[in-house]
Amino acid sequence: MEEGMLGTSSESHFFEGVEKLLEIWFEDSAKLDGDLRNITRIEWEKLLCHVKCEIISFKKNDFIDAFLLSESSMFVSKRRWILKTCGTTTPLKCLEQLLELAKTQGYTVISDIFYSRKNFTRPEVQNSPHKGFYEEVTYLDTIFPEGRSYCLGSINLECWYLYTFSRPDVKALPDLLVAEQHKQKDNVDADPDQTIEILMQHLDKDVMLAFSKSRFASGPEATTHSGIDQILPDMIIDDFLFDPCGYSMNGINEQGEYMTIHITPEEKFSYVSFESNVALNNYTKLINQVVRTFKPGKFIVTIFANKSSLAYETMKELEIEYSTLSNWRRTDMQCCNFPSYNLLFAQYSRAVENWT
Numbered sequence: 008m009e010e011g012m013l014g015t016s017s018e019s020h021f022f023e024g025v026e027k028l029l030e031i032w033f034e035d036s037a038k039l040d041g042d043l044r045n046i047t048r049i050e051w052e053k054l055l056c057h058v059k060c061e062i063i064s065f066k067k068n069d070f071i072d073a074f075l076l077s078e079s080s081m082f083v084s085k086r087r088w089i090l091k092t093c094g095t096t097t098p099l100k101c102l103e104q105l106l107e108l109a110k111t112q113g114y115t116v117i118s119d120i121f122y123s124r125k126n127f128t129r130p131e132v133q134n135s136p137h138k139g140f141y142e143e144v145t146y147l148d149t150i151f152p153e154g155r156s157y158c159l160g161s162i163n164l165e166c167w168y169l170y171t172f173s174r175p176d177v178k179a180l181p182d183l184l185v186a187e188q189h190k191q192k193d194n195v196d197a198d199p200d201q202t203i204e205i206l207m208q209h210l211d212k213d214v215m216l217a218f219s220k221s222r223f224a225s226g227p228e229a230t231t232h233s234g235i236d237q238i239l240p241d242m243i244i245d246d247f248l249f250d251p252c253g254y255s256m257n258g259i260n261e262q263g264e265y266m267t268i269h270i271t272p273e274e275k276f277s278y279v280s281f282e283s284n285v286a287l288n289n290y291t292k293l294i295n296q297v298v299r300t301f302k303p304g305k306f307i308v309t310i311f312a313n314k315s316s317l318a319y320e321t322m323k324e325l326e327i328e329y330s331t332l333s334n335w336r337r338t339d340m341q342c343c344n345f346p347s348y349n350l351l352f353a354q355y356s357r358a359v360e361n362w363t
């Protein structure tokens with residue numbers, strides 16, 4: 008019964024768990040009280056219509072507003088906006104509206120933008136402009152003429168795409184540029200920032216059973232049973248269990264950090280993503296815990312760290328330590344230095360069946 012429930016009941020059933028991830032940082036606002044969190048829920052709902060998803064839950068603290076969406080999550084801080092959406096959503100289509108909303112808060116200059124995603128399992132079911140990375144880049148280039156695009160990993164197998172630009176590389180949108188690009192380069196990275204993503208596939212069938220309505224009635228039950236609440240225990244969790252299966256959670260803590268996990272448990276296309284900006288000087292323990300919680304057959308890790316972050320100097324150590332773990336075979340590893348961020352990309356597949 009349970010096997011059938013997470014197997015495909017109809018051969019045509021498919022859900023693209025792989026998310027499109029947009030993160031935008033604005034330069035300090037020209038308005039004294041400028042804050043993206045002043046934007047009303049109604050405005051966000053209108054913006055999300057362009058993406059084709061809805062808000063299903065909301066939690067906030069003094070630092071961050073966390074929206075759980077029908078297809079993943081949105082996090083809003085004073086000058087940073089993150090949108091992560093899966094399925095056949097169209098997040099790039101809300102960009103122009105986002106920039107208009109940001110302008111109402113005095114945010115007219117972008118300091119960093121990151122658009123990234125893993126290769127889709129079924130790119131042919133996506134909607135424009137997400138039918139391929141080239142189409143996405145062409146669309147982004149019409150808005151940000153100075154962006155740069157990259158592909159990490161193996162272009163003919165598994166890969167991860169990134170479109171980015173950072174000041175001082177890039178200016179703001181031509182029509183939104185204000186004349187006050189007065190910050191010195193030394194101040195650009197005043198806020199430490201790091202983001203880790205772990206994108207997992209071929210997940211353990213028994214672990215995935217927890218993320219279905221036939222097993223648990225609610226998100227909190229699945230969170231506790233699976234051990235998700237132990238990954239970063241200081242996070243206040245907002246979780247949701249979809250019917251008949253599927254799970255999403257956001258966590259926020261008093262340091263203004265977030266975590267988010269999204270689970271597509273169907274056996275034929277199982278996928279779990281973990282993302283957090285928690286500040287750690289070594290991510291090995293966190294990666295091990297996430298991997299032990301979900302038991303994937305393969306996964307990708309990406310870590311972005313700017314020059315002020317704890318993680319910046321230790322990314323290389325992480326790589327050395329983690330590649331020595333005997334359970335995993337590293338199939339790819341690349342490091343990139345961008346103007347204000349370092350990026351580590353690594354891909355692993357399970358070498359042995361042993362989960363100890």
Ligand SMILES: C[S@@+](CC[C@H](N)C(=O)[O-])C[C@H]1O[C@@H](n2cnc3c(N)ncnc32)[C@H](O)[C@@H]1O
Pocket residue numbers: 022023024025026077078079092093094249250251252253254255268269270271272273278279280
């Ligand atoms: C919870 S969302 C999470 C997607 C996320 N990007 C991931 O990591 O897989 C997707 C899962 O929920 C299921 N689901 C059930 N009802 C859904 C709905 N109304 N909208 C989106 N997903 C739904 C999908 O079949 C899938 O297993």
